[in-house]
Amino acid sequence: MRNPIKHSTIVRLVATCLSAILACSAAFATMPAAGPTPPPVESAAARAHRFATWHATHTDDAARIRRAIAETEALAAARRKATPEPGDPRAVSPVIFRTSETGAALWDCAMCPEMVIAPAGIFDIGSPDDEPGRGKDEAPRRQITLAYPFAVGRFEVARGEYEAFLKATAHPVRGGCVTDRAHKGEWSPEPNTTLRDPGFKQADNHPVACVNWDDAQAYIAWLNAQTDGGYRLLTEAEWEFVARAGTTTAYPWGADVNTGCSDANGADATLRDKYPDYAAATCRDGALNTAPVGSYRANAFGLYDLIGNMGEWVQDCATLSYENLPTDGSADPSGDCAKHVVRGGSWGTMTKDYRVANRVRYAASAVDDSIGIRVAKTLR
Numbered sequence: 222m223r224n225p226i227k228h229s230t231i232v233r234l235v236a237t238c239l240s241a242i243l244a245c246s247a248a249f250a251t252m253p254a255a256g257p258t259p260p261p262v263e264s265a266a267a268r269a270h271r272f273a274t275w276h277a278t279h280t281d282d283a284a285r286i287r288r289a290i291a292e293t294e295a296l297a298a299a300r301r302k303a304t305p306e307p308g309d310p311r312a313v314s315p316v317i318f319r320t321s322e323t324g325a326a327l328w329d330c331a332m333c334p335e336m337v338i339a340p341a342g343i344f345d346i347g348s349p350d351d352e353p354g355r356g357k358d359e360a361p362r363r364q365i366t367l368a369y370p371f372a373v374g375r376f377e378v379a380r381g382e383y384e385a386f387l388k389a390t391a392h393p394v395r396g397g398c399v400t401d402r403a404h405k406g407e408w409s410p411e412p413n414t415t416l417r418d419p420g421f422k423q424a425d426n427h428p429v430a431c432v433n434w435d436d437a438q439a440y441i442a443w444l445n446a447q448t449d450g451g452y453r454l455l456t457e458a459e460w461e462f463v464a465r466a467g468t469t470t471a472y473p474w475g476a477d478v479n480t481g482c483s484d485a486n487g488a489d490a491t492l493r494d495k496y497p498d499y500a501a502a503t504c505r506d507g508a509l510n511t512a513p514v515g516s517y518r519a520n521a522f523g524l525y526d527l528i529g530n531m532g533e534w535v536q537d538c539a540t541l542s543y544e545n546l547p548t549d550g551s552a553d554p555s556g557d558c559a560k561h562v563v564r565g566g567s568w569g570t571m572t573k574d575y576r577v578a579n580r581v582r583y584a585a586s587a588v589d590d591s592i593g594i595r596v597a598k599t600l601r
Contacts, residue, residue, distance in 0.1 A: 261426060262381070262424045262425050262426045263381075263425075263426075265331075265332070265385070268331050268332065269331040271331075272328060272330070272331035273331075275328060276328070279326070279328070282327060285322050285325055285327075285338070286322075286327075286338075286600045286601070288320065288321060288322050289320050289321075289322035289323075289325070289338050289370040289600060290369070290370060290600060292318075292320035292321060292322070293318050293320055293340070293341045293368070293369060293370045294368070296318040296320070296341070297318060297341065297366075297368040300316065300318075300343070314343050314344050314345045314364055314469075315342060315343060315344035315345070315462075315465065315467055315469065316342050316343040316344075317340050317342040317467050318340050318341040318342050318370075319340045320340060320370065322338050322370070323338060323339070323340045323370075323522075324337060324338065324522065324523045325337070325338045326338075326375070327372050327598070329444075329447070329448040329449070330447050330448055332382055332385035332386075332447075333382075333444055333447065333448060334374040334375070334376065334378055334379075334382060334444075334596055335374070335375045335376065336372040336373065336374055336375060336596075336598055337372065337373055337374075337375045337522065337523050337524060338370055338371075338372050338600070339370065339371055339372065339373045339459075339462075339463050339522055339524075340370060340522070341367045341368055341369055341370050342366075342367055342462065342467075343364060343365065343366045343367070344364070344365055344461070344462050344465060345362050345363065345364050345365070345469075346362065346363055346365050346457075346458055346461050346462075346543060346546070346578075347359045347360055347361065347362035347363065347543055347578055348360070348362070348471070348576065348578035349362070352471050352576070352578070353471070353573065354471075354572075354573025354574070354576055354579075355576075355578070356578075356579065356580065357541075357542070358540070358541050358542055358543075358580050359543075359578045359579070359580060360542060360543065361542065361543055361544065362543070363543050363546055363548060364548065365458045365462065365546075365548055365549075365550055366548060366549060366550070367458070367459065367462055367549075367550040368549070368550075369550075369600070370600055371459065371597055371598065371599060371600055372451075372597060372598035372600060373455065373459075373463055373522075373524055373595070373596075373597050373598075374524075374595045374596045374597070375515075375523065375524060375525060376428075376514035376515050376525050376526060376595075377428035377429075377514050377525075377526050377530060377531050377533065377593050377594065377595050378428065378429050378440070378593060378594040378595065378596065379425060379426055379427065379428060379429065379514050380416065380423055380424070380425050380426075380427050380428065380429045380430075381425030381426065382429070383416065383429040383432070383440060383594070384425065386439075386440050386443045386444075389443065390439075390443060392436070392439050392440075392443075394415050394416060394417060395415060395416075395431065395432075395433065395436070395588050396411075396412045396413055396414065396415050396588075397410040397411065397412055397414070397588055398410065398411060398414040398415055398416070398419060398420075398430070398431035398588045398589065398590055399411075399414075399587070399588065399589040399590060400414045400419065400420035400590045401420070402414060402420035405495070405496075406496060406498075410588070414431065414590070415431055416429055416430055416431040416432060419431050419590045420590055421509070421510035421511070421590075422510075423510075423511055424513070426513040426514060427511045427512070427513055427514065428511055428514055428526070428530055428531040428593045429531075429593050429594060430511065430531060430589075430590050430591070430592070430593055431588050431589065431590055431592075432588070432592065432593060432594060433585060433586050433587055433588050433592075434534050434561045434583075434585040434586075434587075435585060435586065436594075437454060437534045437594045438454075440594060440596075441453060441454065441596060444596065451598045451599040451600070451601060452596050452597070452598050453536065453596070453597055453598070453599065454534055454535055454536040454594075454595075454596065454597060455533075455535050455536065455595065455596075455597040456535060456536050456537060456550060456551055456552040457535045457536070457537040457546075457552065457553065457562055457564065457580075458546065458547075458550045458551070459535075459550055459597060460527075460533070460535050460564045460565075461564070461577060461578070462550070463520075463522055463524055463527065464520070464527040464528065464564070464565065464577050465577050466520040466521040466522045466524070467521055468521075468577075471576045471577065471578070472484075472485075472528065472575070472576060472577065473520055473527070473528060473577060478502045478572045478575075479502045479503045479504055480504065481502060481504070481528075482502060482504035482505055482506040482507075483506075483517060483518050484517050484518050484520075484528065485506065485517055485526070485528040485529030485530070485566075485575065486506045486508045486511070486512045486516065486517060486526070486529040486530045486568050487501075487502065487506065487528065487529040487566055487567070487568065487569075487570050487572070487575045488500065488501035488502060488569065488570055488571050488572055488575075489501050489502045489503075489504055489505055489506045490502070490503055490504060490505045491505050491506060491507060491508060491509050492509060492568075492569065494509075495509060499571055500571040500572050500573065501571065501572060502572055506529075508568060509568075510568050510569075511530055511531065511568050512530060512568070514526060514530070517529075517530075526565075527565050527595075528565050528566055528575050528577065529565070529566055529567060529568060529570070529575055530567065530568055530593075531565075531567050531568070531591065531592060531593030531594075532563040532564065532565055532566060532567045532570070532581065532589075532591050532592045532593065533563065533564055533565045533592075533593060533594065533595045534561055534562075534563055534592065534593075534594060535552075535561065535562050535563070535564055536552045536561075537552040537553045537556060537561065537562050538552070538553065538554070538555075538556030538557055538558035538560065538561060538562075539556045539557045539558075539559075539560035539561055539562055539582035539583075540553050540555060540556040540557075540562075557582075558585075559584060559585060560582045560583060560584050560585060561582070561583060561585050562580055562581065562582060562583075563580075563581045563582075563583050563592055564579070564580065564581075566579060567591035567592070568591065569590075569591050570591065
């Protein structure tokens with residue numbers, strides 16, 4: 222016969238169980254909501270097999286691109302004919318020229334980035350005067366009309382994808398990456414810190430770090446040599462358009478930075494555990510440094526990590542305002558081309574700096590543990 226359990230013991234057991242349940246509930250409350258399963262680390266052979274399987278069922282890329290271009294041109298022409306008067310609802314931005322091919326995938330070679338056809342449209346670049354954290358270089362706000370579809374990397378360029386480029390070329394792996402591995406919170410160039418050892422653990426499905434603007438251009442040149450061409454960096458206007466994806470708030474998920482941990486890997490409670498003085502969101506995104514690409518929710522255009530994880534080089538030379546920015550989506554030719562703009566913030570970016578409108582100017586030679594690459598492709 223079993224020994225009877227005393228009433229006081231039962232009470233203690235129940236209390237313990239309730240405490241555990243409450244602790245788990247609190248933990249889950251601070252975790253990001255369930256999102257897509259990030260792409261696994263895969264061998265070159267496995268990726269080649271996945272590409273071959275994908276390509277066998279996607280044999281009409283040229284036709285899909287022609288449809289996307291034709292439908293976009295028709296939508297843009299109709300918009301121009303409308304010529305709305307001021308105050309007409311049709312004059313309000315943003316406008317998205319969605320076509321039957323919006324969101325369609327493109328994939329040109331096994332180690333090429335997977336791409337998504339982004340729609341064209343109209344939007345206002347920059348931030349309103351009353352947006353908290355706004356920088357002076359986010360003005361004047363200008364209405365941009367992108368009258369053409371283009372393809373955008375579904376993810377930031379992953380380390381494994383960039384390694385394929387390195388293995389195929391004699392391109393150097395640069396040291397001197399800016400990191401705080403020597404002294405916590407003090408960022409400076411470290412001779413032995415490279416994309417292969419950025420000062421924190423990474424796998425091949427993490428975004429590549431510690432690459433400068435020239436590295437990005439060399440990688441793009443290699444992609445164009447492997448394919449029918451058209452690869453490039455996004456212009457700054459294109460980047461902000463696809464990052465907003467039809468939204469007008471400070472962050473793509475809304476006005477409150479504290480609700481974004483399912484959408485982006487940035488400064489959060491996880492980062493505050495290591496850097497208690499950081500201005501950070503109160504939620505937890507689950508990553509101290511980089512996370513595998515695609516770990517968080519995609520935006521309305523099917524793109525991942527435009528905010529957070531890695532800052533992303535864009536094509537434009539650095540400018541102090543949008544005064545001379547072309548309104549057709551092209552890059553600003555008037556800037557300081559010894560420097561280029563980085564957009565989107567990173568795993569270590571403070572909250573105000575991963576607003577969609579935030580701009581940071583870096584020397585083209587800058588190698589930083591928070592800057593990576595996303596590519597675009599011109600559709601012809």
